[in-house]
Amino acid sequence: MNWSKALIPTLKEVPREAVNKSHILLLRGGFIRALTSGVYSYLPLGWRVLKKIMNIVREEMDRIGAQEVLLPALTPSSIWEETGRWDEFGGEMFRLKDRKGRDYALAPTHEEIMTELARKHIKSYRDLPQIWYQIQIKYRDEIRPRGAVLRARTFIMKDSYSFDIDEDGLEKSYALHYDAYTRIFERAWLKTTVVSASSGLMGGSESHEFMVLSDAGEDVIVKCPKCGYSANLEVANLIPSPVDFPSGELKKVHTPVGGSVREISEFLSVPEHLLMKSLLYMDENGSPFFVVIRGDYDVNEELLFKKFGNVRQAEPDEIKNLTGASAGYISPIGLDIPVYADRSLEKGKGLVSGANEDFYHYTGIDIERDLKIKEFVDIRTPHEGDLCPECRSKVEIKNAIELGHIFKLGTKYSKAMGATFTDANGKSKPIVMGSYGIGIERIMATAIELYNDENGIIWPDPIAPFDVLVIPLDIRDSKALEISRKMVNILEETHDVLFDDRDVGPGFKFKDADLIGIPVRVVVGPRGLKEGKVEVSRRDGSEKIMIEPDRVQEVVEKLWKNGKELRKKSGE
RNA sequence: CGGGGCGUAGCGCAGUCUGGUUAGCGCGCCUGGUUCGGGACCAGGAGGUCGGUGGUUCGAAUCCACUCGCCCCGACCA
Numbered sequence: 187m188n189w190s191k192a193l194i195p196t197l198k199e200v201p202r203e204a205v206n207k208s209h210i211l212l213l214r215g216g217f218i219r220a221l222t223s224g225v226y227s228y229l230p231l232g233w234r235v236l237k238k239i240m241n242i243v244r245e246e247m248d249r250i251g252a253q254e255v256l257l258p259a260l261t262p263s264s265i266w267e268e269t270g271r272w273d274e275f276g277g278e279m280f281r282l283k284d285r286k287g288r289d290y291a292l293a294p295t296h297e298e299i300m301t302e303l304a305r306k307h308i309k310s311y312r313d314l315p316q317i318w319y320q321i322q323i324k325y326r327d328e329i330r331p332r333g334a335v336l337r338a339r340t341f342i343m344k345d346s347y348s349f350d351i352d353e354d355g356l357e358k359s360y361a362l363h364y365d366a367y368t369r370i371f372e373r374a375w376l377k378t379t380v381v382s383a384s385s386g387l388m389g390g391s392e393s394h395e396f397m398v399l400s401d402a403g404e405d406v407i408v409k410c411p412k413c414g415y416s417a418n419l420e421v422a423n424l425i426p427s428p429v430d431f432p433s434g435e436l437k438k439v440h441t442p443v444g445g446s447v448r449e450i451s452e453f454l455s456v457p458e459h460l461l462m463k464s465l466l467y468m469d470e471n472g473s474p475f476f477v478v479i480r481g482d483y484d485v486n487e488e489l490l491f492k493k494f495g496n497v498r499q500a501e502p503d504e505i506k507n508l509t510g511a512s513a514g515y516i517s518p519i520g521l522d523i524p525v526y527a528d529r530s531l532e533k534g535k536g537l538v539s540g541a542n543e544d545f546y547h548y549t550g551i552d553i554e555r556d557l558k559i560k561e562f563v564d565i566r567t568p569h570e571g572d573l574c575p576e577c578r579s580k581v582e583i584k585n586a587i588e589l590g591h592i593f594k595l596g597t598k599y600s601k602a603m604g605a606t607f608t609d610a611n612g613k614s615k616p617i618v619m620g621s622y623g624i625g626i627e628r629i630m631a632t633a634i635e636l637y638n639d640e641n642g643i644i645w646p647d648p649i650a651p652f653d654v655l656v657i658p659l660d661i662r663d664s665k666a667l668e669i670s671r672k673m674v675n676i677l678e679e680t681h682d683v684l685f686d687d688r689d690v691g692p693g694f695k696f697k698d699a700d701l702i703g704i705p706v707r708v709v710v711g712p713r714g715l716k717e718g719k720v721e722v723s724r725r726d727g728s729e730k731i732m733i734e735p736d737r738v739q740e741v742v743e744k745l746w747k748n749g750k751e752l753r754k755k756s757g758e
Numbered sequence: 759c760g761g762g763g764c765g766u767a768g769c770g771c772a773g774u775c776u777g778g779u780u781a782g783c784g785c786g787c788c789u790g791g792u793u794c795g796g797g798a799c800c801a802g803g804a805g806g807u808c809g810g811u812g813g814u815u816c817g818a819a820u821c822c823a824c825u826c827g828c829c830c831c832g833a834c835c836a
Contacts, residue, residue: 195768197769197770198769198770198785198786198797199769199770199771199785200770201769201770202764202765202769202770202771202828202829203764203828203829203830204829205829205830220828222827222828223827223828223829329759329833330830330831330832332829332830445836446835446836447835447836448835463835463836464836465834465835465836466836479835481835483835484834484835485834485835486834487833487834499834499836500836505836509836511836512836513836514836515836516836517836539836540836567834659794659795660794660795662794663794690794690797690798691793691794691795691796691797691798692794692795692796692797693794693795693796693797693798694796694797694798695795695796695797696795696796696797697796697797698797700796709795711794711795712794712795713795714795721795
């Protein structure tokens with residue numbers, strides 16, 4: 187490929203809208219361009235990277251016996267209504283109507299479409315197991331797209347679906363995917379942490395996410411350095427960090443400051459973990475109840491809803507009517523309202539909370555002595571310092587990018603849609619399913635987040651847009667040009683080669699080369715030519731050698747192989 | 759949906775508070791010449807509905823109202 191004729195619109199300056207490393211470098215390197223919020227075009231370099239990634243994915247999926255199909259992105263509402271997800275998806279689903287006024291959705295995922303295929307064609311236990319996959323664009327109207335390609339509204343996903351006769355079969359298909367995913371990410375030089383996760387809208391029993399640690403990630407994961415326990419923070423059942431509770435008398439004190447935890451803690455010189463946050467909620471019937479939690483924790487609404495159903499926080503006037511005080515100065519003490527306590531307050535003593543009178547608090551609260559707790563529950567957002575549920579040592583909490591997610595669906599979709607088969611005894615049974623996704627662009631973006639320096643991207647060899655970049659520093663030097671062309675021809679037999687035949691200065695070419703991050707670079711310049719040599723180097727800086735042009739194939743091959751020895755980055 | 763920021767040439771920005779010649783600067787682009795191992799130099803040139811609509815005014819990029827778009831944070835803290 188000749189650079190002079192290529193669409194590689196590199197940018198010298200950082201585009202205004204970009205924040206993440208990957209976003210900046212994808213734009214600056216001419217890999218992608220935004221069309222509108224959360225929707226991107228892939229330019230030649232970006233598309234080359236994505237194709238390399240998809241090829242790795244294909245090879246590994248084919249290796250476990252999966253078969254590739256391509257399903258429609260345009261789907262009728264009726265199929266989503268069969269499982270109830272036409273309503274469940276809500277605003278996240280892009281919807282449209284045809285000219286007859288019928289409803290359609292641009293598929294955000296394909297469980298229903300795959301299950302439809304299965305119910306048509308799988309009739310007997312003899313047809314099972316099956317694994318079908320596709321690589322195609324998904325459409326999700328995300329609440330907030332972010333980080334360019336990290337959370338986009340249109341994005342390429344590899345999704346596969348397994349069909350088995352029973353749980354044992356599902357277990358095997360799940361394990362096959364687990365292994366395939368591990369290999370896929372390793373081949374892209376990304377070291378993943380596998381965590382247990384919540385299955386959310388997909389439903390099903392068990393699920394795992396393949397994560398790469400990165401500050402650019404919007405997921406938070408928990409890792410235990412001691413026993414290896416790991417989970418998405420959403421589902422991690424961590425033990426609250428232990429604290430000392432002093433004992434004391436119940437006393438009412440004047441607190442003429444704002445009612446926030448920080449203000450009260452500062453005013454009374456009491457650590458935040460000795461404050462008891464008292465939150466007043468209204469249940470579905472409009473009856474009030476208190477939730478109390480240690481001051482250094484926040485209530486996790488997802489867990490709250492799971493436990494108490496469709497509840498809401500009390501309005502300011504409701505709080506006033508029920509407690510006689512404003513939010514910030516309330517507590518269940520002395521009130522006849524049911525109280526649930528987060529487990530962080532178990533055996534709590536010497537606590538501070540509102541006295542149900544503005545600008546007054548109680549100190550010395552003893553959970554067992556002064557409160558009637560209906561039940562201890564786990565509804566807090568875990569934080570640093572919490573203990574591992576397996577071995578009770580302190581866990582690490584880190585941001586991560588989710589690259590893959592595998593789900594055991596069970597029979598949720600097959601039952602809802604009537605995808606059944608006849609077993610060996612002639613009985614009709616629902617197919618047992620799994621579903622498995624990989625974000626193709628996320629692999630690209632994550633690789634950049636991990637592999638870059640101040641000058642640009644340093645692509646992992648297997649997913650680089652080109653393997654080798656040949657740069658004649660001055661194309662008006664006809665001898666240099668001729669030598670370069672010859673090398674390009676030879677190298678192209680075994681590698682993807684980009685040839686910088688542009689008539690621009692050497693500095694310009696070097697800067698661009700660093701930016702787009704091609705792993706191996708061959709420079710033909712006067713300095714080397716004096717000795718009859720050219721320079722071959724790796725973008726990662728590990729090697730730089732001068733060689734005769736006719737050895738180029740052999741030397742490039744060697745540097746290319748050396749790349750494979752590089753460590754796989756995990757983002758730590 | 760709530761909060762914040764930003765829309766001026768292809769890109770990055772100044773000008774807006776305090777209205778007033780022809781709306782600037784750097785990079786990029788075009789022509790000619792010089793230059794070639796880390797984003798060169800000289801000379802000349804093209805390129806703008808100042809996001810949009812309406813209003814105030816003798817006069818609006820600038821003030822007011824509405825609106826569209828993009829980015830960031832949040833959608834917990836009694």
